[in-house]
Amino acid sequence: MKILYGVQATGNGHIARSRTLARALQKHPELEIQWLFSGRPKEKLFDMELFGDFWWREGMTIVHREGRLRSLATVAQVKARHLIRDIRELPLKDFDLVVSDYEPVTAWAAKLQKKPSVGIGHQYAFLYSIPMPRLNWLSHTILRAFAPTEKSLGLHWHHFDRPILPPIVPSNLQPSSDFGNHILVYLPFEHPAPMLEELSKVDQQFLVYGVPENLPTTKNIQIKAPSTTGFQQDLANAKAVICNSGFELLAEALALGKPILSRPLAAQFEQEANAKALEQLRLAAVVPHIDARNIENWLENLPPPLRIQWPNVAETIASWIAGGCKQSPAKLADSLWRKVIPNPNNGRAAAYQRVSE
Structure with a gap:
């Protein structure tokens, strides 16, 4: 065929x-x-x-x-x-x-x-x-x-x-036995400079994908180049994930049992629908903005890990x-x-x- x-x-x-x-x-x-x-x-x-x-x-x-x-x-x-x-x-x-x-x-x-x-x-x-x-x-x-x-x-x-x-x-997606100290951030739809500024205010290490690599950063932020293998490794080793409400990354994060903070792309039907489903199923914390206050509140109230084996x-x-x-x-x-x-x-x-x- x-x-x-x-x-x-x-x-x-x-x-x-x-x-x-x-x-x-x-x-x-x-x-x-x-x-x-x-x-x-x-x-x-x-x-x-x-x-x-x-x-x-x-x-x-x-x-x-x-x-x-x-x-x-x-x-x-x-x-x-x-x-x-x-x-x-x-x-x-x-x-x-x-x-x-x-x-x-x-x-x-x-x-x-x-x-x-x-x-x-x-x-x-x-x-x-x-x-x-x-x-x-x-x-x-x-x-x-x-x-x-x-x-x-x-x-x-x-x-x-x-x-x-x-x-x-x-099929080879498996949680790491030794989580790192970083939070993986994938927010390609955000304005990168203000987003990085908000991350810099949080006492936490961030690995950031999906933004220009030449942007200035602070010591708690590392911008990573696009890489399928590198991204999957950093995701498996992350202690948590901050992302927009795209479907596939969230599915992978759930398969790995990662706590998730998600911000849907405004006025994008699919992502807003995904955010409603995340809240209804209690699979992630959903916020209207990614800023230091929302991140810190989320980190202070992280729920027990939920791993779904698809x-x-x-x-x-x-x-x-x-x-x-x-x-x-x-x-x-x-x-x-x-x-x-x-x-x-x-x-x-x-x-x-x-x-x-």
Whole structure:
């Protein structure tokens, strides 16, 4: 089976999830995968060796400034003619299936050329009734029209009694036996200079990813260069995590049992919905601003660690694709959620378990 797999590369989470799926798909030699990435300049992609000779298209991305999504600017920057041309001219004739991780060029090309298509990703969970802010017309339109597919496998930290699968995390993701003293910070949507200034006021060591490396820092802050391996090591060794409310990093932090302080990107539907879910499930502390006072209050009241052991969702999906995508998402979800293991040693886990049952 020949598959075109499109990945929305605006955020690192989509790519991280696709790396895990790529390794699982490689165990099925009958599958021939051609990868396509869009939403980020090609020269800003890194650690892409796993995807071989991948295709790249400009696609669509979001515009954000100082921690807030700019909807009008996002719409204004879309090169509509270029996007439509890429969709219409995408060569799908030799492919048996198109898979989209919320990537619009491949999804829309499959729709127009009537090719079988499957959506895999967190955004597809929002096709169901789950915790989310009130949809305005623009968010609703973008959510459903951005990357439509015939079938979809939505991913979330909880099923909410819907046919939604658990997150995809690397199979080798294991908590360190010897935590470091640092807090990992990944806040790529914040204005970096004020954010670093607030961190400098806290008596704590911070490892910061996602900001320019040439910014001035104080002795308690170290800015790290983009690195898949380095980031995973620093995450595993961290005593806690401060991040925006993107899905994939939070899933990995939960798999490692890290305390989390999260600040959703303002006016970004997905992150605001994620923040509601985090609060409802008691999985993280959510704040409207990242400042020294909020960080110190969080550190003074850290809850007991809650580690959620997700099953190997990537291998299940890879086998599902290799088998022709025949089993229903509901049956896939049911089989996978039975394998999720919340840590039973604290009250938060008990609360999460009750919601999961």
